[in-house]
Amino acid sequence: MIRSHVLICGGTGCTSSNSPAIRKKMEESLAAHGLAEEIKVVQTGCFGLCALGPIMIVYPEGVFYSRVTVDDVEEIVENHLLKGRVVDRLVYNEAAAGEEKHEVSSLADTGFYKTQLRVALRNCGVINPENIDEYIGVDGYQALGKVLTEMTPQEVIALMKASGLRGRGGAGFPTGLKWEFAAKNICDEKYVICNADEGDPGAFMDRSVLEGDPHSVLEAMTIAGYAIGAHHGYIYVRAEYPIAVKRLEIAIKQAREYGLLGKNIFDSGFDFDIDIRLGAGAFVCGEETALITSIEGNRGEPRNKPPFPANKGLFEKPTIINNVETLANIPQIINKGPEWFSSMGTETSKGTKVFALGGKITNTGLVEIPMGTTLREILFDIGGGIPGGKQFKAAQTGGPSGGCIPAKHLDTPIDYESLKAIGSMMGSGGLIVMDEDNCMVDVARFFLEFTVDESCGKCTPCRIGTRRLLEMLNNITEGKGTLEDLDKMEDLCHYIQKNAMCALGQTAPNPVLSTLKYFREEYEAHVVEKRCPAGVCKKLLSYEILADKCRGCTACARKCPVGAISGTVKQPHVIDKSKCVKCGVCMETCKFGAILKK
Amino acid sequence: MKSLAELQAIRDRMKNSVALREGTGDIRIVVGMATCGIAAGARPVLNTFVEEVEKQNLVGKATVTQTGCIGMCRFEPIVEVFEEGKDRVTYVKMDSEKAKRVVAEHIKGGRPVYEYTIGEAQK
Ligand SMILES: Cc1cc2nc3c(=O)[nH]c(=O)nc-3n(C[C@H](O)[C@H](O)[C@H](O)COP(=O)(O)O)c2cc1C
Numbered sequence: 001m002i003r004s005h006v007l008i009c010g011g012t013g014c015t016s017s018n019s020p021a022i023r024k025k026m027e028e029s030l031a032a033h034g035l036a037e038e039i040k041v042v043q044t045g046c047f048g049l050c051a052l053g054p055i056m057i058v059y060p061e062g063v064f065y066s067r068v069t070v071d072d073v074e075e076i077v078e079n080h081l082l083k084g085r086v087v088d089r090l091v092y093n094e095a096a097a098g099e100e101k102h103e104v105s106s107l108a109d110t111g112f113y114k115t116q117l118r119v120a121l122r123n124c125g126v127i128n129p130e131n132i133d134e135y136i137g138v139d140g141y142q143a144l145g146k147v148l149t150e151m152t153p154q155e156v157i158a159l160m161k162a163s164g165l166r167g168r169g170g171a172g173f174p175t176g177l178k179w180e181f182a183a184k185n186i187c188d189e190k191y192v193i194c195n196a197d198e199g200d201p202g203a204f205m206d207r208s209v210l211e212g213d214p215h216s217v218l219e220a221m222t223i224a225g226y227a228i229g230a231h232h233g234y235i236y237v238r239a240e241y242p243i244a245v246k247r248l249e250i251a252i253k254q255a256r257e258y259g260l261l262g263k264n265i266f267d268s269g270f271d272f273d274i275d276i277r278l279g280a281g282a283f284v285c286g287e288e289t290a291l292i293t294s295i296e297g298n299r300g301e302p303r304n305k306p307p308f309p310a311n312k313g314l315f316e317k318p319t320i321i322n323n324v325e326t327l328a329n330i331p332q333i334i335n336k337g338p339e340w341f342s343s344m345g346t347e348t349s350k351g352t353k354v355f356a357l358g359g360k361i362t363n364t365g366l367v368e369i370p371m372g373t374t375l376r377e378i379l380f381d382i383g384g385g386i387p388g389g390k391q392f393k394a395a396q397t398g399g400p401s402g403g404c405i406p407a408k409h410l411d412t413p414i415d416y417e418s419l420k421a422i423g424s425m426m427g428s429g430g431l432i433v434m435d436e437d438n439c440m441v442d443v444a445r446f447f448l449e450f451t452v453d454e455s456c457g458k459c460t461p462c463r464i465g466t467r468r469l470l471e472m473l474n475n476i477t478e479g480k481g482t483l484e485d486l487d488k489m490e491d492l493c494h495y496i497q498k499n500a501m502c503a504l505g506q507t508a509p510n511p512v513l514s515t516l517k518y519f520r521e522e523y524e525a526h527v528v529e530k531r532c533p534a535g536v537c538k539k540l541l542s543y544e545i546l547a548d549k550c551r552g553c554t555a556c557a558r559k560c561p562v563g564a565i566s567g568t569v570k571q572p573h574v575i576d577k578s579k580c581v582k583c584g585v586c587m588e589t590c591k592f593g594a595i596l597k598k
Numbered sequence: 599m600k601s602l603a604e605l606q607a608i609r610d611r612m613k614n615s616v617a618l619r620e621g622t623g624d625i626r627i628v629v630g631m632a633t634c635g636i637a638a639g640a641r642p643v644l645n646t647f648v649e650e651v652e653k654q655n656l657v658g659k660a661t662v663t664q665t666g667c668i669g670m671c672r673f674e675p676i677v678e679v680f681e682e683g684k685d686r687v688t689y690v691k692m693d694s695e696k697a698k699r700v701v702a703e704h705i706k707g708g709r710p711v712y713e714y715t716i717g718e719a720q721k
Pocket residue numbers: 166167168169170171172173175195196197198199200283284285286287288289321322323324326327428502503504
């Protein structure tokens with residue numbers, strides 16, 4: 001009889017910080033203490049608080065251990081699992097034990113989780129993704145059963161439309177409508193594609209769903225197939241996600257064994273099966289037409305729309321393509337009803353959205369919140385604010401296609417429309433935080449560098465336009481820009497937006513435009529004063545030794561990698577600016593604050 | 599699997615197991631599992647509670663956990679039952695048979711088994 005479950009995160013983050021070894025040690029230790037029959041070890045998907053991994057949760061108490069090492073396992077078994085004494089030193093401190101030792105506040109009470117509302121991530125970190133029975137135990141495949149035995153395809157589409165679900169992959173297109181377009185096309189063959197390319201740097205919610213709850217995606221794809229009249233599905237996932245691919249393979253195999261994929265599902269006469277296609281990890285392959293081209297076996301390049309995939313998609317057949325997170329919402333929408341879903345969110349954007357918090361933020365990880373939550377709540381209540389008492393400067397949403405949002409818009413309730421209105425976009429939910437130490441010109445340059453690399457080259461505005469933009473940004477960060485360049489850049493941005501073939505090019509100028517709009521004074525400091533206010537752009541920096549503070553200890557001279565510092569012992573030293581590479585090591589080394597960065 | 603009935607059967611079988619992770623039920627049964635408790639036989643008591651709660655379909659309602667030394671070692675095994683809005687009930691010198699009765703009468707029936715409580719033992 002099992003009295004306790006020990007959940008160990010098997011997401012990519014915790015796996016790379018050694019969670020498989022912790023799990024093995026836990027199993028050995030439980031066996032050695034004769035507890036193997038009473039306590040079950042479960043490998044789950046991501047809990048979301050990746051900054052604190054490896055993570056372990058002990059139920060039924062819900063005690064949340066963070067940064068667990070193999071050496072801690074024995075203590076957890078002997079004290080907590082055997083004797084009921086929580087190992088306080090490992091408890092995530094916000095969730096630390098109260099006065100009474102058995103009153104350990106659970107995970108759900110921490111600031112990080114309290115304001116979250118988990119719909120798409122509902123099962124991540126709760127069930128074992130490699131065991132279909134656990135998914136069924138949390139009402140998995142109920143929605144598929146209901147759809148196939150009680151509903152017509154038209155009813156499914158009507159329900160999806162009523163829910164107000166919009167695509168989570170970037171464009172925010174209404175899912176029910178997309179399905180309706182494909183359903184209306186009469187054709188011998190149709191396809192359902194799951195877009196699991198997740199190319200937005202920093203975003204990892206799709207990976208997390210695939211790793212933590214793969215069956216929800218399979219179930220939703222099958223429902224989609226029934227709704228539009230397709231019998232075949234493809235999951236296009238990047239090969240850089242090996243754990244996700246492995247769990248998907250296991251899930252597909254188990255679903256086939258149970259007859260939840262294959263012929264005559266639930267004796268309804270409906271057949272559906274799913275295959276995996278691996279992508280090589282090009283950003284443009286996440287764009288739906290490029291993705292389709294890639295599945296067809298060609299070089300992943302986009303093509304013009306229309307025709308839209310719903311009319312002419314994979315192998316020229318009607319195809320719907322949905323994002324992983326979009327799909328993960330669907331079984332619950334069917335189970336709980338469209339009203340339940342549309343009761344969450346804002347007027348135009350229903351339900352929740354997952355954001356991947358990164359950059360200058362205390363709680364790096366995945367958070368899921370209702371649409372309409374403000375950036376301030378996400379960053380400060382859930383994200384724990386900026387570390388080191390630094391000042392917030394901007395948040396970048398939507399990855400390389402998005403924009404930077406300044407402090408004055410922190411109280412904007414987030415949805416598809418409001419983000420667009422302030423010059424950014426929802427994108428796939430990357431959320432990168434910048435503080436006073438970030439240079440906004442450098443940030444724009446960084447994202448442009450990414451798009452230049454990832455531009456497929458098929459159309460000129462994107463291939464050449466983004467490169468010219470990057471050159472101008474490079475000049476500015478090197479102090480070679482002029483005020484005229486700023487206007488030229490803006491013109492070029494608008495040109496690319498209007499003329500690039502696919503949304504990769506059309507959105508590539510966003511980081512430049514939004515930083516020009518909100519942080520123009522920083523650009524001006526670079527071009528007019530030849531100064532980088534945040535002290536990031538190396539070409540504009542210089543290091544100097546303050547003669548009155550220098551004690552001549554020689555520490556900096558010994559550390560300098562290029563031998564740019566000279567002087568005699570106990571005498572003030574000097575930096576040779578022609579040799580200095582501005583690495584900053586001298587400043588880190590100096591104990592007397594004698595080095596000045598300008 | 600060809601029918602919804604088969605799906606329901608798996609769901610029902612798994613439900614109890616996964617419910618354990620949905621956090622605590624309204625009632626918490628806490629078994630003292632310090633060295634003294636274990637020496638006095640707390641392990642089988644704990645296991646009986648877990649088994650009985652599951653058998654009687656009370657998993658969503660009651661959660662069995664363990665704690666360290668409660669401080670009255672001569673009364674071990676000690677089991678305390680906490681319920682929102684009610685006084686806590688402390689059972690002493692427990693064994694498996696007593697545990698079964700506590701689950702049936704107190705947890706399920708709502709009537710504490712007074713003869714096993716600390717008040718009775720100290721009379
Ligand atoms: C450059 C580029 C990259 C994209 N990358 C992704 C991606 O990684 N994952 C994704 O789901 N959608 C991505 N999209 C959006 C897809 O084209 C498409 O809108 C989406 O998969 C549709 O699914 P949804 O309606 O469920 O959001 C990308 C679009 C562009 C222009």
